[in-house]
Amino acid sequence: MADIAAPTATAVAGDRRTGLHRLMQRKSTIAFLMALPLILLIGILVLYPACYAIWLAMLNKSMSKFVGLGNFQFLFKRDTFWDVVFQSCLFAITAVVFKAIIGFVVAHFVHNIPSKGQRKWRGMLLVPWVIPPAMSTLAWLWLFDPAYSAFNWILAHFGIGPVPWLGEAAWARFAVILVNIWAGAPFFMIMYLAALKSVPEQLYEAAAIDGAAWWQRIWYVTLPMMRNIIAITALFSLIVTFANFDIVRVLTNGGPLTATQLFGTWGFKLGIESGDIPLGSCVVLFMVPILAVAAAFILRDISRRGSEV
Amino acid sequence: MGFKKVSRRGFVGGTAALSSVMVAAPFVRGAHAAGKLSIGFWDHWVPGANKATQKLVQEWGEKEKVEVQIDYITSQGNKLLLTAAAEAQAKSGHDIMTLNTWLPARYADQLTPVNDIMEPLIKQNGKVNGTVEYLGNIGGKWLAVPATSGTQMKGPCSRLDYMKQYAGLDMREIYPAGAPPKADNWNLDTFLKAAEACHKGGHPFGIGLGTTSDNVDAIGTFFHAFGAELVNAKGDIVVKNDAVRQVLDYYKKLMHYLPDDVAAWDDASNNKFLVSGQGALILNPPSAWAVAKRDAPKVAEQCWTHPFPAGPKGRFGPFLPFFWGVWNFGKNQSAAKSLLTHLSQRSSAEQMVEASGGYDLPSFANFMDFKVWAEAEPPKGTLFSYPDPYHTQTLSIAAAPAPHKIAEQIYNQGTMTQMAVRYFKGEPMEKTLDWASNELEGFMRN
CATH class of the missing domain: 3.40.190.10 (Periplasmic binding protein-like II)
Structure with missing residues (x-):
């Protein structure tokens, strides 16, 4: 028996080695192993905090009792919560739409600059995007500052009275959206510029031969060729804008009253400043379903176009 | 309290x-x-x-x-x-x-x-x-x-010149350095009249109504001065009371004499307002005066820190x-x-x-008799009354005496400043009280 068993065991070990060897040679295995550090990093820095936030959102205020969805039910009954939902949507949608329009227009301008000077313009236009928002927003705060507003100083020269930039709800909303657009439009610009450069020149030549006007070239050539990049950029920006914290925090701290509170800033106010971490987590988690719906629509549209192609 | x-x-x-x-x-x-x-x-x-x-x-x-x-x-x-x-x-x-x-x-x-x-x-x-x-x-x-x-204490820091010129008040005489105060008439009515006079003179009082600490500490002291509680020590919501109505009425009058954008002020705004030379009075520890001493000595020479005006329920000091x-x-x-x-x-x-x-x-x-307060200058004696050496006021914190977990929410979410701003902007009193009551119910959550 032993004589027979010994070669069998060796053969099995050999097979296993060969199997492992084959597995290691597969492209997918190598790809997985190479991506593993990143997967682990995402697991530690994204998945764990996300799961922990969900756990926290299901605890009572003193974090001593599991209350299930009680905190979510509680929020539904709060007027301030619905104000925050409205403001977050208004802030994110308005900012993303304007960022997209400005980014599209500026990308066209930059695209039409001769390539020699284009790099300088690209660099300069990216400045608002590369400065840490907390820092650049401080500069905006001084421009809007109640006591020292540079804008009001300029307006005063034209006989226009001081504008309560951060003191009135409508102006404060305008201010935070404006700063977000200023900081975020360069991202759209650079993405659209990359997309523009990838549109084959022959399509424009063919359109020109057909007598297409400039707007027709944009409508029938540029936009269809850029649709996917527009959708992906909009989705990415929507997520980041929805989760904005620093601009509002520095500029208005959510005020006046609660007119500029967003999910992130209100969650911070409740969770960290007021010591109700479960409710703060709960507020912040409300971004997930809203963004998931937006992402589902946008990604479905992209994949449908992909299958059409 | x-x-x-x-x-x-x-x-x-x-x-x-x-x-x-x-x-x-x-x-x-x-x-x-x-x-x-x-x-x-x-x-x-x-x-x-x-x-x-x-x-x-x-x-x-x-x-x-x-x-x-x-x-x-x-x-x-x-x-x-x-x-x-x-x-x-x-x-x-x-x-x-x-x-x-x-x-x-x-x-x-x-x-x-x-x-x-x-x-x-x-x-x-x-x-x-x-x-x-x-x-x-x-x-x-x-x-x-x-x-x-x-x-710190966030009592008034007044400009001696503006208060005398516009409101006819000599704050150095009311709160002399090295001697007991003569502050019998330093009350909320005098304060309101002074705010009006300084506003007319183009140098208003700078009292913020945002939701940060300085703003909340300030309004909290006015609430105490009127005996106005939102939640009592037992944890009952008592916001719909006459004292709260009175303090909101008072604040509505006061806000007419404050800068237009006080609802957007943070903890730095009042300091800047004083140091810039615009403000006649702010409610702040002596940090604004210290900055003025460095950056705007002419302003610092006119600053005088002293206790709060007395209200119907006594004289309270915002203590943090x-x-x-x-x-x-x-x-x-x-x-x-x-x-x-x-x-x-x-x-x-x-x-x-x-x-x-x-x-x-x-x-x-x-520990209230350290010589640093008596010796600080300019002007000599500017901080003498900062620690309230004659114990003329009750040191208070906004939202007290509510149970801590509720009071903390009232404080950090600026419920009182929000009430004042809402009412000032034209919301009917009862609607403001309903809003506050609804907010307070939310704070009761365990």
């Missing part, structure tokens, strides 16, 4: 005997006490003020042979708050942590009671004021030691204490308590107050 007024002479008798007991029973480096100690101190606004705590800790460490590590944590961007929250969650961190205002109550379950050092300290240094007692002593347990560093707490997961608790005792001695407190240029305010009754 029920806060007791500070008595500075009450416990002087036993001080000498107790001091000798403290000296005779120093911290003993037992097996569990020796080694390292880490401290999270608040990073002081005033340049150079950290040196006092650094020196005091260093001399204690050398004497007790304990290796001490200090981290100065800024409160800018809520770093101090976030650090405390992170340490409480992780149950790991500094042995001693600076806890501002509401944090001893928030982390009551995670702090080591310090009755064993607070009771002797009170006997030695005199009573602490009612606000310190309310925030630091819960259910008979002292949860933290009141910190001299960072503790900081504490030093010992985490119950700290590894060197006995050494931590020994250090806190050292930092709470009269000479230690005096060094901190001096290093902060008079900004820091000790909480013990016998």
Whole structure:
């Protein structure tokens, strides 16, 4: 028996080695192993905090009792919560739409600059995007500052009275959206510029031969060729804008009253400043379903176009 | 409110005997006490003020042979708050942590009671004021030691020239340096008339109505002055009462004489307003004056810090204490308590107050006579009344005496300033009260 068993065991070990060897040679295995550090990093820095936030959102205020969805039910009954939902949507949608329009227009301008000077313009236009928002927003705060507003100083020269930039709800909303657009439009610009450069020149030549006007070239050539990049950029920006914290925090701290509170800033106010971490987590988690719906629509549209192609 | 007024002479008798007991029973480096100690101190606004705590800790460490590590944590961007929250969650961190205002109550379950050092300290240094007692002593347990560093009063800082020119008030005469005040007529009516006069003169009072600490502390004092409570000590919502209606009416009148954008003010706005030379009065510790001394000496020469005007229910002072707490997961608790005792001695407190240029305010009754306040200038005596040496006002905190977990929400979400702004903007009184009542119901959640 032993004589027979010994070669069998060796053969099995050999097979296993060969199997492992084959597995290691597969492209997918190598790809997985190479991506593993990143997967682990995402697991530690994204998945764990996300799961922990969900756990926290299901605890009572003193974090001593599991209350299930009680905190979510509680929020539904709060007027301030619905104000925050409205403001977050208004802030994110308005900012993303304007960022997209400005980014599209500026990308066209930059695209039409001769390539020699284009790099300088690209660099300069990216400045608002590369400065840490907390820092650049401080500069905006001084421009809007109640006591020292540079804008009001300029307006005063034209006989226009001081504008309560951060003191009135409508102006404060305008201010935070404006700063977000200023900081975020360069991202759209650079993405659209990359997309523009990838549109084959022959399509424009063919359109020109057909007598297409400039707007027709944009409508029938540029936009269809850029649709996917527009959708992906909009989705990415929507997520980041929805989760904005620093601009509002520095500029208005959510005020006046609660007119500029967003999910992130209100969650911070409740969770960290007021010591109700479960409710703060709960507020912040409300971004997930809203963004998931937006992402589902946008990604479905992209994949449908992909299958059409 | 029920806060007791500070008595500075009450416990002087036993001080000498107790001091000798403290000296005779120093911290003993037992097996569990020796080694390292880490401290999270608040990073002081005033340049150079950290040196006092650094020196005091260093001399204690050398004497007790304990290796001490200090981290100065800024409160800018809520770093101090976030650090405390992170340490409480992780149950790991500094042995001693600076806890501002509401944090001893928030982390009551995670702090080591310090009755064993607070009771002797009170006997030695005199009573602490009612606000310190309310925030630091819960259910008979002292949860933290009141910190001299960072503790502040946010009373009025007036411009002598504007107040005299526009309102006809000589604040130096009402609150003379080195003599008892003559403040019988310094009440909320006088304050309102002065606000109107200074507004007409183009130099309004600068009282913020945002939701940050300075704004909330200011309005909280007006609420106390009218006896207006949103939630009483038992935790009942009592917002719909006449005192609240009166204070909102008062604030509506006052807001007409304040700058248009006060609803957007943060903690820096009032300082800037004074230092720029625009404001006739702000409610702030002497940091604005200190900045003016450096950047706008002509403004500083006209600043005079003094107590609050009296209201129908008395004269209250907006007091904001900081504490030093010992985490119950700290590894060197006995050494931590020994250090806190050292930092709470009269000479230690005096060094901190001096290093902060008079900004820091000790909480013990016998420590209100340090010479730094009397000597600060310009103008000579500008800070004499800052610690309220004649105990003319009850030191208070906004939202007290509500139970801490509710009061903390009222304070941090600026419920009172929001009520004032809503009502000022034309919302009917009852609608504002309904809104507040609804908010308060939300704060009751356990």
